[in-house]
Amino acid sequence: xxxxxxxxxxxxxxxxxxxxxxxxxxxxxxxxxCPASDGPIPxxxxxxxxxxxxxxxxxxxxxDRSKNVxxxxxxxxxxxxxxxxxxxxxxxxxxxxxxxxxxxxRVLLEEIPLGTTFLNPIIEAMQKNVELQVDYQRYESEQxxxxxxxxxxxxxxxxxxxxxxxxxxxxxxxxxxRTIALDRILDLKIRRTSFxxxxxxxxxxxxxxxxxxxxxxxxxxTKVMIRAYGTQAEYLRSTPLHKxxxxxxxxxxxxxxxxxxxCITPELVSQLLAMGDKVEVLEPEELREEMKKRxxxxxxxxx
Numbered sequence: 001x002x003x004x005x006x007x008x009x010x011x012x013x014x015x016x017x018x019x020x021x022x023x024x025x026x027x028x029x030x031x032x033x034c035p036a037s038d039g040p041i042p043x044x045x046x047x048x049x050x051x052x053x054x055x056x057x058x059x060x061x062x063x064d065r066s067k068n069v070x071x072x073x074x075x076x077x078x079x080x081x082x083x084x085x086x087x088x089x090x091x092x093x094x095x096x097x098x099x100x101x102x103x104x105x106r107v108l109l110e111e112i113p114l115g116t117t118f119l120n121p122i123i124e125a126m127q128k129n130v131e132l133q134v135d136y137q138r139y140e141s142e143q144x145x146x147x148x149x150x151x152x153x154x155x156x157x158x159x160x161x162x163x164x165x166x167x168x169x170x171x172x173x174x175x176x177x178r179t180i181a182l183d184r185i186l187d188l189k190i191r192r193t194s195f196x197x198x199x200x201x202x203x204x205x206x207x208x209x210x211x212x213x214x215x216x217x218x219x220x221x222t223k224v225m226i227r228a229y230g231t232q233a234e235y236l237r238s239t240p241l242h243k244x245x246x247x248x249x250x251x252x253x254x255x256x257x258x259x260x261x262x263c264i265t266p267e268l269v270s271q272l273l274a275m276g277d278k279v280e281v282l283e284p285e286e287l288r289e290e291m292k293k294r295x296x297x298x299x300x301x302x303x
Contacts, residue, residue, distance in 0.1 A: 119165065
């Protein structure tokens with residue numbers, strides 16, 4: 001679960017963004033109605049939270065001393081802070097939910113991403129550019145001891161995909177960049193050994209040509225065209241499969257055709273299969289054949 005301190009950061013920022021400037025007393029009155037409230041926020045803690053929000057999200061909470069009220073000085077910074085936006089959207093609870101707990105059977109929330117246990121020390125190691133020692137359980141079999149690994153990783157970046165946290169980093173034992181799932185980490189320790197993040201490293205560029213977290217530099221960027229039927233076309237318009245998505249100019253009532261430039265990975269195939277009979281791969285032929293193979297195997301399960 002998200003820590004109480006981070007929750008208060010998010011709640012405080014969300015409150016000041018959605019309300020007029022507030023005094024500390026007014027902030028505490030609202031905080032007392034929050035389901036996560038554990039008592040008033042002392043002035044010293046409040047100012048520590050202001051500092052934490054500035055350091056973590058780059059957002060300034062300033063005081064208008066003429067009225068002794070606090071406000072968000074630079075709300076436009078949220079447009080450049082995808083992490084801050086994600087946190088606000090993911091964890092903010094609407095104002096006035098004083099009876100939230102009593103409504104838990106009628107207000108259904110999506111589960112938070114898996115693997116948050118070690119999130120804080122990983123972020124700390126990323127800030128300090130120091131290595132992590134990790135005990136890791138691979139997916140193959142939780143029963144076999146050979147699937148338990150200990151390695152040292154230089155943490156480069158974090159990514160969320162399909163409600164799971166992943167860490168991208170340079171694993172010294174493998175001498176290569178790898179992505180690991182945080183929910184498979186059994187234990188983790190911050191080491192004192194520092195490392196230099198490559199100057200040309202860009203996390204967005206690293207994952208730019210894939211859907212998901214699997215990256216293979218030997219895979220070419222390929223043109224992929226799909227045909228989406230019915231409401232699936234509207235869904236793809238509102239939630240693109242990949243940032244390279246473009247729609248054909250021709251307009252059809254029954255379907256729409258979308259084109260992408262990306263690498264063909266197992267995760268792309270899985271995402272397309274998840275759309276069922278609402279999507280057809282038109283090209284390339286190799287992807288179309290892979291879809292046929294997977295669909296045939298699925299069909300055999302029901303024979």
